[in-house]
Amino acid sequence: MNRLNLENHLASLADLDGTLRTLLLSVAQSCTRISAAVARGALGGVLGSLESENVQGEVQKKLDVLSNNLLIESNERNGCLAAMASEEMDTLYPIPDDCERGPYLLLFDPLDGSSNIDVNVSIGTIFSILRAPGSQPAQESDFLQAGTQQVAAGYAVYGPQTMLVLTLGQGVVGFTLDPDSQEWVMTHPHITIPADTAEFAINMSNMRHWEAPVRRYIEDCLTGDTGPLGKNYNMRWIASMVADVHRILMRGGLFMYPRDARASGKKGKLRLMYEANPMSMLVEQAGGAAIDGHIRILEAQPDELHQRIGVILGSRNEVERVKRYHQED
Ligand SMILES: O=P(O)(O)OC[C@H]1O[C@](O)(COP(=O)(O)O)[C@@H](O)[C@@H]1O
Ligand SMILES: [Mg+2]
Numbered sequence: 474m475n476r477l478n479l480e481n482h483l484a485s486l487a488d489l490d491g492t493l494r495t496l497l498l499s500v501a502q503s504c505t506r507i508s509a510a511v512a513r514g515a516l517g518g519v520l521g522s523l524e525s526e527n528v529q530g531e532v533q534k535k536l537d538v539l540s541n542n543l544l545i546e547s548n549e550r551n552g553c554l555a556a557m558a559s560e561e562m563d564t565l566y567p568i569p570d571d572c573e574r575g576p577y578l579l580l581f582d583p584l585d586g587s588s589n590i591d592v593n594v595s596i597g598t599i600f601s602i603l604r605a606p607g608s609q610p611a612q613e614s615d616f617l618q619a620g621t622q623q624v625a626a627g628y629a630v631y632g633p634q635t636m637l638v639l640t641l642g643q644g645v646v647g648f649t650l651d652p653d654s655q656e657w658v659m660t661h662p663h664i665t666i667p668a669d670t671a672e673f674a675i676n677m678s679n680m681r682h683w684e685a686p687v688r689r690y691i692e693d694c695l696t697g698d699t700g701p702l703g704k705n706y707n708m709r710w711i712a713s714m715v716a717d718v719h720r721i722l723m724r725g726g727l728f729m730y731p732r733d734a735r736a737s738g739k740k741g742k743l744r745l746m747y748e749a750n751p752m753s754m755l756v757e758q759a760g761g762a763a764i765d766g767h768i769r770i771l772e773a774q775p776d777e778l779h780q781r782i783g784v785i786l787g788s789r790n791e792v793e794r795v796k797r798y799h800q801e802d
């Protein structure tokens with residue numbers, strides 16, 4: 474069989490800047506290493522929590538920190554980066570003085586779906602790449618660029634198969650990690666999201682805190698074929714954004730982690746820079762849409778590195794309907 478791997482695919486893109494190519498291979502290499510740690514699970518002593526909390530007050534799992542360290546280790550010496558930023562680090566990570574610096578910024582959620590680590594359910598790594606504005610040394614403000622400025626975004630999902638899903642702004646492609654050769658083999662050359670769906674994903678336990686437009690939409694879905702949407706809906710909630718978004722990229726659907734009335738939910742739960750932006754770029758590039766309720770997520774102007782945002786993304790017609798419900802509210 475003639476197999477196209479990630480390296481050959483990137484080499485075939487004539488316009489791709491060589492530094493960006495090196496960076497993408499280096500990020501993919503970090504994901505290969507994280508995948509190996511995830512697969513060892515209890516045998517590798519990687520399950521369970523640490524005593525520490527991250528800047529957002531969340532208890533860190535061993536794998537959150539391990540994955541963060543692997544990403545730093547694999548990427549600080551590749552000569553591609555001015556700095557990195559992560560869910561698990563309070564502020565930016567500057568490239569050390571003894572390493573060559575490069576023109577890009579790398580942001581990541583090293584381990585997404587932390588509550589699923591210890592129960593052997595799909596988890597992942599999400600990443601976003603921006604251009605560094607050029608100031609040396611890099612500053613936190615360099616990262617505060619709208620999602621439209623991303624030059625690449627993607628994720629690895631550690632599930633029944635390990636996959637890497639990537640966009641460089643010209644469609645979405647998917648690779649599967651061959652467990653024998655440890656190669657990322659292209660298995661999904663043109664990922665697209667159908668415009669319509671009859672499947673939604675939301676944490677229903679938060680229903681009493683939702684804003685009216687979200688409540689209205691879900692009530693319409695639950696009414697089924699006798700209600701205004703005229704069809705019966707199914708529901709899925711994995712509680713790993715990476716796995717829920719992966720399902721949507723594979724077969725369509727609507728994913729929502731909306732803002733809600735709780736003190737902790739007023740700004741949304743998911744983080745703009747390393748969760749919402751990269752996933753929104755992937756979803757848009759696959760023909761879907763991504764909004765915070767009112768505006769396109771990719772146009773949100775970030776004020777801080779760990780900023781949160783409401784997220785509604787997936788099949789285009791369904792996202793438009795939820796947007797309309799927000800406008801009518
Ligand atoms: O447990 P909840 O409230 O359903 O939240 C689940 C959401 O939180 C997240 O786990 C947040 O990401 P982290 O695990 O990286 O903190 C998302 O992946 C997921 O969609
Ligand atoms: Mg996450």
Ligand SMILES: [Mg+2]
Pocket residue numbers: 537560582583584585586587
């Ligand atoms: Mg995380």
